[in-house]
Amino acid sequence: MIRVAVGSKNPAKLRAVEAAFRRMGIAAEVVGVTVPSGVSSQPFSDNETLTGAINRAKAAISNGYDFAIGLEGGVVETPPYGLFLCNWGAIIDQIGEIGVSGGHRLQLPEEIAKELRKGHELGTVIDRWANGANIHKNEGTIGILTRNQIRREQVFEDVVICAYAKFIK
C-alpha cells in the first residue's frame, strides 16, 4: 500500500485521486492536507494554474508519503473565443521528480466570463448561475455545463493518471 498526500481538502479532488489509483490498480491510502497554492485564489492563465498545482504538490510532500499531488482549476482567455476553464495537476515523489498534466478545457458562457473578469471566483459565480451550492466540491462547472456527462472529479481523475505517466518505466 502506498501513501499519497493531496494538497487540498476538496472532496471532489480527493475522490478523483482515489479513483485514479484504483483505476491504475495501485493500492493507495489518500490523505488530504491543507497547503497554500501560492497563486491567486482564481488563477487566470495556464501557467498560473499549473504553478498552483506544482506548488500544492511540493507543499504536500513529506516523509510519510510516497507521492504528493496538487490539482488546480483556473481560467484562460482564449481570443477570440472568450474565457475557458482549465485544469492542471502535478505529482511529486520523494526524490523531487515531478510529473504534470492538463485536463479538458471548456468554453465558459460569456455571462459567467464577465463576472470572472470583474474579479469574482468561479466557485461563487457558478453557484449563483446554476442556483446551486458548493458546486466546486461536487460536479463542478464542467458538470453543470455538460449536464453531468463530465464531472469535475472525472477530469481530475484523468489528470492524475496522465501525470503519473512520468513514474511508469
Ligand SMILES: O=P(O)(O)OP(=O)(O)OP(=O)(O)OC[C@H]1O[C@@H](n2cnc3c(O)ncnc32)[C@H](O)[C@@H]1O
Ligand atoms: O479547496 P481547493 O483545493 O482550493 O479547491 P477549489 O474548489 O477552490 O479549487 P481550485 O482552487 O483548484 O480552483 C480555483 C478557483 O476556481 C474555481 N473552480 C475551478 N474549477 C471549478 C469548477 O469546475 N467548478 C466550480 N468552481 C471551479 C474554484 O472554486 C476556485 O474559486
Ligand SMILES: [Mg+2]
Ligand atoms: Mg481554491
